[in-house]
Amino acid sequence: MRGPTIVLVVAAVTCGLLACGPGAASVSERPNIVLIVADDLGYGELGSYGQEKIRTPVLDRLAEQGMRFTRHYSGSPVCAPSRATLLTGLHTGHAVVRDNDEMVERGAVWADTLIEGNHPLPQGTYTLGRMLQDAGYVTAAIGKWGLGGPGDSGEPNLQGFDHWYGYMCQREAHNYYPTHLWRNGVREALPDNPRFSAHQRFPADADPTDPQSYERYAGDTYSMDLMVDDAVRFVLSHADDPFFLYLPFPVPHVALQVPEESLAAYVDEFDDTPYLGDRGYLPHRAPRAAYAAMITHMDAGIGRVLGALEDAGVAGNTVVLFTSDNGPTFNGGTDSEFFASTGGLRGLKTTLYEGGIRVPLIVRWPGQVAPGSVTDHVSAFWDYLATLADIANAEPPRDTDGLSIVPVLTGSVAAQPRHELLYWEYHGGQAVLSGDWKAVRQRPEASLQLFDLRRDPAEAVDVAAEHPDVIARLTADMQRSRTPSAWFPLDPEAAARLGRVRSACGVVSAAVRRATSAVPVTTADPGGAGALAPRCTVDLRLAATAPSPSAALGRAIRDLFAERGWSEDLGAAADGPGTTAFAFEKDDVRCVVGAGRPDGDIVEETHYYVEAECSAAGQSVAEW
Numbered sequence: 001m002r003g004p005t006i007v008l009v010v011a012a013v014t015c016g017l018l019a020c021g022p023g024a025a026s027v028s029e030r031p032n033i034v035l036i037v038a039d040d041l042g043y044g045e046l047g048s049y050g051q052e053k054i055r056t057p058v059l060d061r062l063a064e065q066g067m068r069f070t071r072h073y074s075g076s077p078v079c080a081p082s083r084a085t086l087l088t089g090l091h092t093g094h095a096v097v098r099d100n101d102e103m104v105e106r107g108a109v110w111a112d113t114l115i116e117g118n119h120p121l122p123q124g125t126y127t128l129g130r131m132l133q134d135a136g137y138v139t140a141a142i143g144k145w146g147l148g149g150p151g152d153s154g155e156p157n158l159q160g161f162d163h164w165y166g167y168m169c170q171r172e173a174h175n176y177y178p179t180h181l182w183r184n185g186v187r188e189a190l191p192d193n194p195r196f197s198a199h200q201r202f203p204a205d206a207d208p209t210d211p212q213s214y215e216r217y218a219g220d221t222y223s224m225d226l227m228v229d230d231a232v233r234f235v236l237s238h239a240d241d242p243f244f245l246y247l248p249f250p251v252p253h254v255a256l257q258v259p260e261e262s263l264a265a266y267v268d269e270f271d272d273t274p275y276l277g278d279r280g281y282l283p284h285r286a287p288r289a290a291y292a293a294m295i296t297h298m299d300a301g302i303g304r305v306l307g308a309l310e311d312a313g314v315a316g317n318t319v320v321l322f323t324s325d326n327g328p329t330f331n332g333g334t335d336s337e338f339f340a341s342t343g344g345l346r347g348l349k350t351t352l353y354e355g356g357i358r359v360p361l362i363v364r365w366p367g368q369v370a371p372g373s374v375t376d377h378v379s380a381f382w383d384y385l386a387t388l389a390d391i392a393n394a395e396p397p398r399d400t401d402g403l404s405i406v407p408v409l410t411g412s413v414a415a416q417p418r419h420e421l422l423y424w425e426y427h428g429g430q431a432v433l434s435g436d437w438k439a440v441r442q443r444p445e446a447s448l449q450l451f452d453l454r455r456d457p458a459e460a461v462d463v464a465a466e467h468p469d470v471i472a473r474l475t476a477d478m479q480r481s482r483t484p485s486a487w488f489p490l491d492p493e494a495a496a497r498l499g500r501v502r503s504a505c506g507v508v509s510a511a512v513r514r515a516t517s518a519v520p521v522t523t524a525d526p527g528g529a530g531a532l533a534p535r536c537t538v539d540l541r542l543a544a545t546a547p548s549p550s551a552a553l554g555r556a557i558r559d560l561f562a563e564r565g566w567s568e569d570l571g572a573a574a575d576g577p578g579t580t581a582f583a584f585e586k587d588d589v590r591c592v593v594g595a596g597r598p599d600g601d602i603v604e605e606t607h608y609y610v611e612a613e614c615s616a617a618g619q620s621v622a623e624w
């Protein structure tokens with residue numbers, strides 16, 4: 001009898017602290033939240049959004065049970081910044097991450113599979129995960145992360161997620177048969193999947209009509225299935241907790257890869273021509289069938305997650321949201337025209353036209369959202385933070401760009417606050433949406449195009465010349481919607497300068513990796529990746545038995561700079577006790593490189609460093 005008494009006392013005390021008065025939600029009343037984000041799924045690629053060739057029965061049923069948004073916008077036309085806006089509630093005029101960034105200062109990131117991760121979220125970022133952790137939720141992220149790599153500040157476990165499983169790095173996610181995935185900081189090998197590049201051309205001597213020719217592009221373990229398995233386990237093991245499950249699934253982003261049994265459902269359905277890899281990623285013998293099958297396979301996986309909600313007895317108290325991180329892609333053997341992937345909207349992934357950023361959003365919330373409802377309320381990825389705070393009765397976020405969409409979800413349309421404007425920037429382009437007006441330019445030097453989306457949802461007719469007053473107002477709106485970013489400058493000259501300096505740092509990092517490939521390095525932190533330092537530094541801890549690497553390092557760095565066409569400024573060379581310094585120049589970029597033991601470090605005999613300070617046009621990154 002003692003046990004239950006203690007439980008009751010604890011419950012009463014907890015209730016007292018949280019003020020469980022009328023109107024305050026108790027722990028058990030807070031709904032679970034499942035947020036599913038597809039990768040590069042177009043506005044027109046679900047049956048409920050008009051798709052006629054690709055079958056999505058599970059998501060179509062979800063739409064029948066919930067609300068469908070016809071004017072929902074992703075945070076960006078590409079992956080990483082879109083996820084950053086979703087997790088932080090900040091649009092790309094304010095977000096830390098405003099573009100995909102492979103951080104080339106770390107070396108040959110596309111060739112060296114040991115270099116993982118993308119531009120990381122900084123330490124202490126206030127994310128959806130952190131907010132819901134603070135509100136008492138158990139949080140999990142399963143899928144493709146894209147906002148940090150192993151060991152840096154962007155790791156999901158450091159960004160508000162109790163549980164994490166999947167691809168840390170976007171480049172790794174190009175292959176659905178990876179050699180490993182990450183689980184809470186641990187690299188889990190998938191020994192049934194041999195290592196092969198996700199970017200290959202079909203061999204000239206192979207037969208493109210022979211299915212066996214394509215077996216080299218598959219392994220045994222399909223990552224999407226592992227992620228669904230993990231999501232199901234998470235749901236079943238947290239039936240008694242309020243939980244937040246963030247599922248940024250990697251589908252249907254290329255490469256075109258799908259298990260044979262799923263491909264079989266489509267393989268004779270379309271007029272298909274083998275794709276031989278001439279537009280990136282991996283060849284496939286039936287690319288249209290593969291693309292459709294990938295989406296249907298994901299749809300079935302989502303069905304398993306929804307089934308787990310039923311099995312756990314929590315489906316009635318769980319909000320399920322489904323969306324996509326940007327519009328459909330144009331490469332890797334995909335055929336957006338054949339599938340009408342944008343549903344008639346202009347542009348694809350990487351453009352700020354509607355096809356690049358308008359995405360499906362379906363929300364099922366039993367008892368709150370009217371089944372089969374549709375709304376044209378204008379919402380965006382930076383609304384999730386405010387919305388989920390509202391749903392979870394969490395501490396409302398401050399200083400974000402988002403608005404809660406709970407009023408429109410619960411039928412209180414009149415009470416729904418509306419955005420004065422939506423803003424995007426990407427790769428030098430900018431767009432603003434204000435009422436029916438959408439102003440957009442894809443390059444900084446281009447003049448603004450203006451579209452009246454009410455009359456012209458396909459953005460076919462540029463009416464900028466007829467509305468100079470609107471152009472003036474929206475130009476001012478664009479300027480006030482952004483803060484400058486040192487890492488993602490809008491100015492093309494600044495962006496090019498930064499790119500040259502980061503590439504130069506990459507030569508240093510690659511040289512160090514080459515020089516130390518035969519040396520037992522216990523840790524190496526190339527490129528200042530974690531801190532995003534404006535200098536490229538490589539900190540090495542060598543095994544105690546290693547010979548002094550200074551000479552080898554110096555030689556490797558000199559060799560690699562020479563191979564890449566840099567000239568050495570011999571006048572700048574300097575040698576001190578245990579250290580060496582030299583300088584390289586190419587065009588307007590100059591790098592001064594030092595290598596050796598840190599000053600005064602006589603205890604750590606195994607500690608070496610390589611540090612490079614690179615500048616372009618006389619300016620270092622720190623000065624921009």
Ligand SMILES: [Ca+2]
Pocket residue numbers: 039040078079253325326
């Ligand atoms: Ca994407």
